[in-house]
Amino acid sequence: VTEELDQRLVFAHRLADGARAIIRPYFRKPVAVTDKGWSGFYDPVTDADKKAEQVVRDMIANAYPKDGIVGEELGNAPGSSGYRWVIDPIDGTRAFIAGQPLWGTLIGLEKDSVPVFGMLEQPFLRERFVGSNDRAELHNSEGVTPLAARRCATLSDAVISTTHPNDHFDHSERAQFARVESACRLSRYGGDCYAYGLVALGFIDLVMEARLAHWDIAPLIPIIRGAGGILTDWHGQPWRPGANVLAAGDARVHAEALKLLAP
């Protein structure tokens, strides 16, 4: 099993290289907005998303035909090997559209439905966050650096992040988020997947999101855990597709946030 897994981890870098090569040229490609509006015009995100996912899926099907694949754009392909790849070609579509380099390509691997490995690839910054639950690393132009979340004893010292305080929460979730946010030192919005990378890098202490899909979060779990962090739903239970996410670099701020989230 170790060898099966190790081979796939090396292979995952080739997948990320492939996705980077496809997606990078679409970022900050001029998009016409005319008097007739956006609709009907070239949509770089959809195009880059689908092309990248197709290429990654083809590479997997060719190398590991018995592995399952689930991706945001092209659905679920069951496998028989016990391994399943989880792909979000562009997480952070809105950041991508706005030209902000805080989106990423997510590639994860599950064994018997448990996330064992994950990657957050940022093609514009040429950064790749890689995690396997027991360890995590940043790959960039300076080489490979171990990732370690920051120690943070209390929310009053914490930097909290969510993608959008209004768009993604329902009424009661917004109130819950506001309770935790107001206990923190600093809040940042617009993070998407990149916020989890910053938890692993030791600059964000807490991330809260609502109702994330399988591909939004499964690839990030081994990175957060590998950097020493903790990721659950808002009740402290293991995350499942569709659940809310509470991710922290330090178990103490995670526990303090859970208390504030309780009814």
Next chain:
Amino acid sequence: VTEELDQRLVFAHRLADGARAIIRPYFRKPVAVTDKGWSGFYDPVTDADKKAEQVVRDMIANAYPKDGIVGEELGNAPGSSGYRWVIDPIDGTRAFIAGQPLWGTLIGLEKDSVPVFGMLEQPFLRERFVGSNDRAELHNSEGVTPLAARRCATLSDAVISTTHPNDHFDHSERAQFARVESACRLSRYGGDCYAYGLVALGFIDLVMEARLAHWDIAPLIPIIRGAGGILTDWHGQPWRPGANVLAAGDARVHAEALKLLAP
């Protein structure tokens, strides 16, 4: 006068180089957050801010001793040449602290209190947005590219940005912002100065901020104008230090936003 100005524009790149060299190593330098909290610990922003502003001021005082200087950290030094430099060594302190590369160094030049030239330098991305009211350019590893804001006929097609929808607005401003935001296609938070760069690059259509200081905005005006955009206060009047900012890539969305901002 043209020669006086041209010399200073060349010189401004040396100032930005100097600021980049000082600030870059402080970004994403690990900061300890311990049981005793942040206070008393090394603050990379303050340190980088002050050092960079001091170096830039020293360079100006040496090369153009009769020019005035106003900077965020080290105050106002009046001059007698009619030229005044406006410096914000790190605009977007919160992004800097959170490890997000959306902050920047702002260096502007005024002649008789009118902004004639400005730079937004991003040391981590190695990008430099440069504008002189009649034109604007992006300097990066790929060379020099002209900057042109995007045409956008209506708010319903527009991407709007503000730095923080809660922290920076008072009650009535928050309501005004919400009116404009809800008419837009997409909103993004956390922009700071970099949002104006993205207006010039053609990916954000509208920026709204409240009560910006002289150094927060004077260096950005020649970039927005040079890219074909428009920047006023929330009444359509010329911007003055302390006023709110409404910046747009297209005069049509600017006009539409002004209507929604009216009482």
